[in-house]
Amino acid sequence: MKLSQQQLNLFSDFGFLVFRQLLSPEEMEVYSREFNAGLDSWIDGGKHDGKSRHYASLMEEHSPFISSLADDHRFADVAEQLLGKDVLAIAVDGNYHVSDTLWHPDTGSLDYTAVKFCIYPDPLNGSNGALRVIPGSHRDPFHSQISRDSETSYNLAQAEVPSYIFESRPGDVLVFNVALWHAAFGGNNSRRQGVVVYYEDPDTPEAAAAIQEQMRGNHRAFAQKGRPMYGPYWRSVDDVRHQRWLRRLAELDSLETH
Numbered sequence: 001m002k003l004s005q006q007q008l009n010l011f012s013d014f015g016f017l018v019f020r021q022l023l024s025p026e027e028m029e030v031y032s033r034e035f036n037a038g039l040d041s042w043i044d045g046g047k048h049d050g051k052s053r054h055y056a057s058l059m060e061e062h063s064p065f066i067s068s069l070a071d072d073h074r075f076a077d078v079a080e081q082l083l084g085k086d087v088l089a090i091a092v093d094g095n096y097h098v099s100d101t102l103w104h105p106d107t108g109s110l111d112y113t114a115v116k117f118c119i120y121p122d123p124l125n126g127s128n129g130a131l132r133v134i135p136g137s138h139r140d141p142f143h144s145q146i147s148r149d150s151e152t153s154y155n156l157a158q159a160e161v162p163s164y165i166f167e168s169r170p171g172d173v174l175v176f177n178v179a180l181w182h183a184a185f186g187g188n189n190s191r192r193q194g195v196v197v198y199y200e201d202p203d204t205p206e207a208a209a210a211i212q213e214q215m216r217g218n219h220r221a222f223a224q225k226g227r228p229m230y231g232p233y234w235r236s237v238d239d240v241r242h243q244r245w246l247r248r249l250a251e252l253d254s255l256e257t258h
């Protein structure tokens with residue numbers, strides 16, 4: 001899938017892009033089924049209690065279609081074009097979100113770039129938990145100026161902070177630069193969100209160090225769940241690009257969960 005210059009400009013300046021109906025209704029049916037099977041397989045007792053956020057990897061045998069999206073040209077090729085270079089597929093996972101997600105970016109470092117594709121298997125709007133993003137907040141100085149405390153800084157409730165609201169139907173996908181500030185308000189207690197995440201393949205010491213630091217955090221989260229981040233299913237994918245991702249992560253000492 002080849003992006004137009006306009007799409008690249010939009011992503012560069014505003015930090016996100018929307019693809020309407022990137023996944024077909026038939027694909028979303030499979031997505032929805034595998035999503036629940038994959039997430040529930042990580043829950044003792046097999047059922048989300050709706051009390052706290054649950055996230056789990058979807059890079060396993062319970063969710064082969066979802067896992068394969070990381071290799072799919074609609075995602076991997078697009079990530080390469082958005083970052084303008086080779087990328088590394090880092091994560092395919094899913095969340096049952098509970099209530100609001102407050103404003104935050106996904107990275108503490110602007111030394112590396114990365115993108116996150118968000119897939120919501122249920123229709124969402126501004127009042128029931130649609131993702132919101134602050135356009136242009138992926139770049140400094142704006143990125144660092146934004147305050148998490150909207151009440152004190154802007155005299156605004158979190159949900160009143162100026163933003164783009166991603167109203168979506170199943171099959172719509174939003175991709176954002178992980179430095180972009182984002183949030184969601186008004187969702188129910190099992191709001192489903194799937195993601196596919198790619199980091200740039202680093203070619204400076206600063207980017208490599210920032211990625212290694214981020215990956216240590218990622219692995220810690222899996223270690224707490226008692227599982228490796230990258231299991232046998234993900235490692236066995238027979239695809240040249242996929243195997244390069246694994247080799248490169250190993251070189252960066254970021255493949256194994258210790």
Ligand SMILES: O=C(O)CCC(=O)C(=O)O
Nearest residue numbers: 097101106131183184193
């Ligand atoms: O609640 C949401 O939909 C946003 C989740 C989020 O913060 C993220 O994907 O990084």
